[in-house]
Amino acid sequence: MSENKKLSRRDLIKLTATGAAAMGVNLIPGVKVFAQPAAQGESVTLRFQESPDNYTDIVNAFTELYPNVNIEFVSVEGVDHAEIASKILTQMAAGQPVNIGYAATEATQLYAGEGLALPLTQRALDDQEEMAEYFADVSPTLIEGMMYEGDLYQIPRDFNAAHIYFNKELLAEAGLEVPGAEWTKDDFDEYAAALTGLGSEGDSFGFGWTNRLWGSWTPWFFVNDTNLLTEERAPGGEAIWDTFYADEPLAEGRGGGWRWPAPQANNPAMVEALEYVISLTDRGYAPQAEIGGGSTLEGFFVSGKLGMSIAGGFWAGSLINQGLEPGSFEVQFWPEWKSQRHQFGTGGAWILNGGGGEDEAWEFLKFNTDPDVMLMIPWMASASTTPVRRSMNTAEYWGQTGLENWEVFYSALDDRPDTGPIPAPVFSIEMTNIYTRFTSLATSGEQTPQEALDGMQAELEALYARNA
Amino acid sequence: MTTATYDEKPKRNAIARWLAADTMNGIKRQRALMGFLFIAPTVIGLLIFIVGPMLYSFVLSFHEWNVFRPPEYVGFANFERLAGDSRVFVSFKNTFILMFMTVAILEVLAMALAILVKRLTGGLLGYFYRTVYFFPVLLSGASVAVMLGYMFHQEFGVINYYLSQLGMEKIPWLTSSNVVLITIALTTVWRNLGFTFIIYLGGVSALPEEILEAADVDGAKGWRKLWSITIPLLSPTILFATVTDVIKMLQFFDEPFIMTRGGPGDASRTVVMMMYDSAFGNLELGYGSAIALVLFAIIMIVTGIQFYLSRRWVFYG
Numbered sequence: 001m002s003e004n005k006k007l008s009r010r011d012l013i014k015l016t017a018t019g020a021a022a023m024g025v026n027l028i029p030g031v032k033v034f035a036q037p038a039a040q041g042e043s044v045t046l047r048f049q050e051s052p053d054n055y056t057d058i059v060n061a062f063t064e065l066y067p068n069v070n071i072e073f074v075s076v077e078g079v080d081h082a083e084i085a086s087k088i089l090t091q092m093a094a095g096q097p098v099n100i101g102y103a104a105t106e107a108t109q110l111y112a113g114e115g116l117a118l119p120l121t122q123r124a125l126d127d128q129e130e131m132a133e134y135f136a137d138v139s140p141t142l143i144e145g146m147m148y149e150g151d152l153y154q155i156p157r158d159f160n161a162a163h164i165y166f167n168k169e170l171l172a173e174a175g176l177e178v179p180g181a182e183w184t185k186d187d188f189d190e191y192a193a194a195l196t197g198l199g200s201e202g203d204s205f206g207f208g209w210t211n212r213l214w215g216s217w218t219p220w221f222f223v224n225d226t227n228l229l230t231e232e233r234a235p236g237g238e239a240i241w242d243t244f245y246a247d248e249p250l251a252e253g254r255g256g257g258w259r260w261p262a263p264q265a266n267n268p269a270m271v272e273a274l275e276y277v278i279s280l281t282d283r284g285y286a287p288q289a290e291i292g293g294g295s296t297l298e299g300f301f302v303s304g305k306l307g308m309s310i311a312g313g314f315w316a317g318s319l320i321n322q323g324l325e326p327g328s329f330e331v332q333f334w335p336e337w338k339s340q341r342h343q344f345g346t347g348g349a350w351i352l353n354g355g356g357g358e359d360e361a362w363e364f365l366k367f368n369t370d371p372d373v374m375l376m377i378p379w380m381a382s383a384s385t386t387p388v389r390r391s392m393n394t395a396e397y398w399g400q401t402g403l404e405n406w407e408v409f410y411s412a413l414d415d416r417p418d419t420g421p422i423p424a425p426v427f428s429i430e431m432t433n434i435y436t437r438f439t440s441l442a443t444s445g446e447q448t449p450q451e452a453l454d455g456m457q458a459e460l461e462a463l464y465a466r467n468a
Numbered sequence: 469m470t471t472a473t474y475d476e477k478p479k480r481n482a483i484a485r486w487l488a489a490d491t492m493n494g495i496k497r498q499r500a501l502m503g504f505l506f507i508a509p510t511v512i513g514l515l516i517f518i519v520g521p522m523l524y525s526f527v528l529s530f531h532e533w534n535v536f537r538p539p540e541y542v543g544f545a546n547f548e549r550l551a552g553d554s555r556v557f558v559s560f561k562n563t564f565i566l567m568f569m570t571v572a573i574l575e576v577l578a579m580a581l582a583i584l585v586k587r588l589t590g591g592l593l594g595y596f597y598r599t600v601y602f603f604p605v606l607l608s609g610a611s612v613a614v615m616l617g618y619m620f621h622q623e624f625g626v627i628n629y630y631l632s633q634l635g636m637e638k639i640p641w642l643t644s645s646n647v648v649l650i651t652i653a654l655t656t657v658w659r660n661l662g663f664t665f666i667i668y669l670g671g672v673s674a675l676p677e678e679i680l681e682a683a684d685v686d687g688a689k690g691w692r693k694l695w696s697i698t699i700p701l702l703s704p705t706i707l708f709a710t711v712t713d714v715i716k717m718l719q720f721f722d723e724p725f726i727m728t729r730g731g732p733g734d735a736s737r738t739v740v741m742m743m744y745d746s747a748f749g750n751l752e753l754g755y756g757s758a759i760a761l762v763l764f765a766i767i768m769i770v771t772g773i774q775f776y777l778s779r780r781w782v783f784y785g
Contacts, residue, residue, distance in 0.1 A: 086748045093535045093753065114536040205623070287623040288643045291729045296618070305624055430750040437733055444643045444732035 044357040045070040046099040046364070049088060057376045062367050069360045074098050079293035080212055081106040081347070082429045092116075099355045100364060103154060104347035105145055105421045106213060106428050109257075112148035113426035117350040119151035123362050125239055134369040135244035137389045139413040140251040142346045143240065145421040150236020150256030155365050157374065158385040159346035160312025161412035161419060162219040164188070165319075166330045170307040173198045178330045178405065185223070185276075188308075188335040192285040195307025206285040208306040209277070210294045211439050213432045214345045214422050215310040217277040217289075222420070223337040226269035228435065229260035229423040229460075250417055260425045263460035265438075266453040269338075274442055274449040281443065289443045291436075298322060301329075312344075313386030313409045316401035317379065326402030333408050342412045342419040346388065386410070427467050434459045522764075529757035539754065546758035556759060558734045559742040560766075562649060566738065567717040569653040574664045574713055575706065577657070582668035583698065598669065602662035609659065609722030616655045617642065617727045642728050645735035652736055655723050660716070664709050671705030672698075703782040711774050718767050739763050 048055070052073045059071045074091070078084035085107035088098060103111055111117040124131050135143065138156060146154040166178055174194040179187055192206030210216060221227060236256025245251035264270065280286035290296045298315065300306050302322045319329055334342055349368065351361040367373060371392050375381045383401050386409045387393060398406030412419050425431065434456055442452035487501065488494040529546055533539035550556055585597045604612065619626050620641035628638040641651040675698065683697045699706070720738040724730060730737030730745075737745075739759065747756025 082749075089535050089751060090748050114534075116536065203623070288640070291731065292726075296621075300624060433745060433749050436729065437731065440643075440729075440731035441733040444640070444645070446645055446732050446735075 043068045043070060044360045045072060046357050046361055047072050047074050047097070048364075049074050049076055049098040049101040051075045054377050054379065058368065058373055061373065061376070062364055065367070066360065066363060069357075069364070071364070079295075080214075081345070082213070082432050085110060085429060097352055097355055099352045099357055100361050101350050101352065102157070102347060103350055105345040105424050106432070107424070108146055108154055108350075109148050109424060109426045110428060111350055112151070112153040116353060117153045118353040118358055119153060120155065120351070120362070120365075121150075121152045121239055124152060125243055127366065128243060130366060131369070132244060134389070135240075137391050139388070139390065139410070140241070140245050140248060140254055141344070141413045141417070141419055142388050143245075144233075144237070144254050144257060145344070145346050146348055147234070147237055147240075147255075147257030149234050152237075152240055154348035154350045155369060156346045156348040156388040157368065158314075158380065159344055159388055159413075160214070160314050160386055161342045161344040161409065162215045162222075162310050162312060162334055163331050163342075163408055163412070164334060165301065165309050165311050165315055166332065167195075167301060167304060167307050168328055168330055169304060170195050170198050170204055171330075174307070179332055179335075181333050181408070182340075183332065183335045185335050185337040191308060192280060193283075196285050198307070199304045204305050204307055205287050206306075207280055207308045208286055208297050208300060209289055209310050210297050211289040211291055211436050211443065212293070213424070213428075213435060214343070215294070215312070216436075217274060217439065218422060219310060219334050219343055220277055220337070221270050221273040222341045222343045223334055223339055224269045224273040225338040225341070226264070226267060226273070227260075227420075227423055228263065228265055228270070229425065229431075230262045230264055231420065231423075232259045232261060233257070234259050250414065258421060260423045263457055263464060265435075265457040265460055266450070271450050271453055274439075274453060278442060278449060289439070291440075313398075313406075314384050316398065316403055316406075317382040317384030320401055321382065321384070326400065328402070331403055331405050331408055333412065339418070340416070342416055343422050344412065344419055345422050345424075348388075390414070427463060430463055431460065434463065525757040525760055528754050529761045531754045533753045534751040535753065536751075542754065546755045547762075549755065550758050550762060555734055555737070556739075556742055559737045559739045562734075562736060563718060563720055563738045563740075565649055566653055566656070566720050567714060569649070570656045570660070570717050571710065571713045573653065573657045574660060575710060578661055578664035578709070579668045579702070579706070581661075581665050582672045583694075585665075585669060586672045598666070601665045604659045605662040607659065610726055612659045613655065613723045613726035616658070616723075620651055620655075620727070643732055645732055648728055648732070648736045652720075652723050652727065655727065656717070656720070659723075660713070664713060667709045667712075668702070668705060671702050675701050700783045703778075704784055707774070707778045707782050711771055714770060714774065715767055718763065718770070 046069060048059070048071050050073060052059075052075065055073065059073075063069055063071065074096075076084050076087045076091075078087055081104035085103065088101060088107075091097065101111065101117075103117075112119075124135075134155075142156045142159055143152065145159075146152055146156055168178070171178065174191075176191060176194055179191065188207075195204060195206040198204045218228070233253075233255030234257045237254060241251045241254055245254075277286075281288060287300075294311070297306070297309055298311075298318065299322070301309050302319060302324050316329075316331070320326060333340065349365050351358055351365065371387075371389055374387060374389070374392065379385060380387060383398055387397075390410055393406070393410045395406070398409075423431070438447075438452045438456035438459070441447040441455070442449045447455070486494070487498055528539065530541060530543060531539035532542045532545070581597075581601060585594060585601075618624075620628075622628060622638055622640045622643060625641070627641070632638055639647060641647055679701065680693075680697065683693050688697060719740050721740040721744070724736045724738055725741055725744070728736045730741050740763070743756045743759040743763070746752045746759060
């Protein structure tokens with residue numbers, strides 16, 4: 001550079017533009033998405049998708065046993081599991097993946113199908129002695145829900161099947177009792193009518209629900225003997241079933257996870273189910289479907305505005321935290337229509353494939369299967385979810401909520417072998433967006449249920465074609 | 469051009485000589501360097517957080533990328549798809565409707581409030597009004613959307629409660645395609661009014677008193693004075709407020725995302741929501757980037773048009 005050359009504004013702009021371009025290009029194609037594998041045998045840092053509020057004690061207990069493992073928290077919030085998965089993937093796109101994630105059914109096949117999650121079958125078999133007690137305590141229905149194309153990808157921690165919650169104060173005002181386990185859709189309809197217009201201001205509704213995938217109008221089409229997508233079982237999984245569930249009748253006929261080969265959103269049973277749900281609003285028994293993660297619905301239930309609503313075990317402790325007295329609400333199975341098939345979603349930890357520290361991460365997953373460790377999670381201890389371990393679902397555990405019918409939570413798995421997961425293929429996030437969008441068109445009266453489901457079917461078919 | 473050198477001075481390296489303070493050019497270069505050093509933190513921040521991601525997004529818009537697999541170059545395919553995507557068109561339409569509604573209400577209301585506050589209050593009362601109007605700006609968009617979402621709830625919301633007390637029908641604020649954009653516009657106006665109000669208050673406070681007094685002496689009163697004197701004098705402020713508000717409102721996200729999730733159907737889905745859904749919901753980061761690029765171009769064009777038209781009505785005194 002000549003000594004006479006001025007450092008002009010133009011030069012600076014050129015330099016900065018060049019630098020920025022170089023930076024941008026460096027980030028684009030061929031980018032290394034995953035973190036480099038950690039050096040083996042030395043200290044290992046694992047990024048763990050959980051909140052320190054919930055997991056600090058567990059991590060401290062684990063690192064006492066494994067002082068070479070350093071666990072960093074990656075706290076991710078979202079209104080539902082699909083949104084959390086979106087955020088995890090966004091972090092990944094930014095080159096900040098987690099080594100240990102937590103995913104619910106909504107994202108199980110997404111992580112597994114895209115090669116993100118590490119298959120865990122062989123690790124479970126290698127540690128058969130350590131893991132046998134855990135599997136014996138966990139319903140095979142949940143294990144199958146964490147499988148994809150023959151392999152196990154997650155170790156379930158908690159689950160929730162969709163049940164009906166009752167506000168007992170409104171039930172008493174209507175002169176009704178909590179119905180029996182074999183109640184029907186017609187019974188439900190009578191309850192919805194009777195529980196409408198009660199309360200101190202006479203403005204209660206019989207029933208309320210949220211427009212999302214789990215616990216939306218999804219349970220209604222399950223009991224109408226259909227599903228949004230066709231269902232079949234993937235082959236495989238025998239190693240798990242033969243090793244851990246050899247004497248378990250509930251494991252018979254299980255496969256290597258669920259497949260949903262095609263959409264069937266507008267079949268007559270689906271249309272009938274949606275028409276029924278919308279008729280509840282048309283007849284004044286239900287408000288318009290809520291949006292989001294269900295907290296609004298919870299607030300209305302707590303304030304005595306809803307006689308019945310949809311939730312799983314997670315609501316029990318949560319309602320207490322919101323201010324309801326133990327024993328002021330009750331729970332029952334979903335009512336029977338053409339069947340009484342229940343839907344569930346389960347969640348568990350997964351390990352990043354190729355992220356490094358897989359052995360240590362597996363040790364951490366195993367550590368978390370211990371019931372005492374599970375109860376170190378504050379919301380697990382307060383019965384704000386349903387533990388996957390059968391032995392943890394006890395009168396003592398659910399007693400803090402005052403529920404008398406608490407057994408229905410696990411009974412939805414043990415006594416109802418047809419209970420199945422919410423439909424959640426690899427592209428479940430996009431599928432859920434389509435599902436909720438067209439559902440909102442029907443619930444708002446912009447389209448008839450048939451029109452909305454025809455539109456839903458067309459977009460789902462296009463989605464399947466893009467992902468073929 | 470050469471610079472004078474002095475053999476008697478100690479030898480210096482090239483940079484030191486280039487910056488030598490004992491020449492006029494050296495002094496200029498030192499001052500320039502000092503200036504560049506002062507702006508360096510901002511420029512570096514812009515490069516890392518604005519320019520870099522923009523370039524990245526620009527390049528991504530020509531790729532297909534779902535995070536899991538390496539990006540694949542697809543040329544203009546994302547833009548061709550975008551041109552035929554009716555949902556994107558609807559989201560642009562919604563965004564422009566929201567932008568027109570909110571900017572129109574914001575500018576009129578903020579200007580009127582600024583003039584009233586300037587005229588009617590002084591001292592503590594002036595501070596009180598300024599604080600009250602500005603307070604919602606300090607709240608997060610998410611919390612405002614959640615709170616107003618409850619207030620606008622069709623069955624249990626406080627707004628419909630009072631409407632029903634007046635004997636009116638409950639309005640489906642968030643669940644009807646005919647109403648939902650109005651609801652979101654009202655929410656956005658409530659949250660953003662304070663910022664625009666402060667801009668106008670600054671403009672009103674800076675109006676030359678002698679011209680306003682001259683107008684009074686000439687007998688200009690009320691609307692006549694407002695229309696012929698105050699507003700023309702405020703025109704640079706109006707231009708600034710309008711340009712910044714339009715840019716902001718073309719990027720609608722918080723309120724519709726939280727209050728309606730874009731529904732019912734796509735009735736309240738905005739372009740930025742569409743971009744978010746495509747990129748992070750559907751994992752089509754290339755397509756989401758293409759939408760972002762088009763939105764960026766549209767914002768540039770709209771701003772350019774505003775400045776072009778401003779030559780006809782903005783009065784710089």
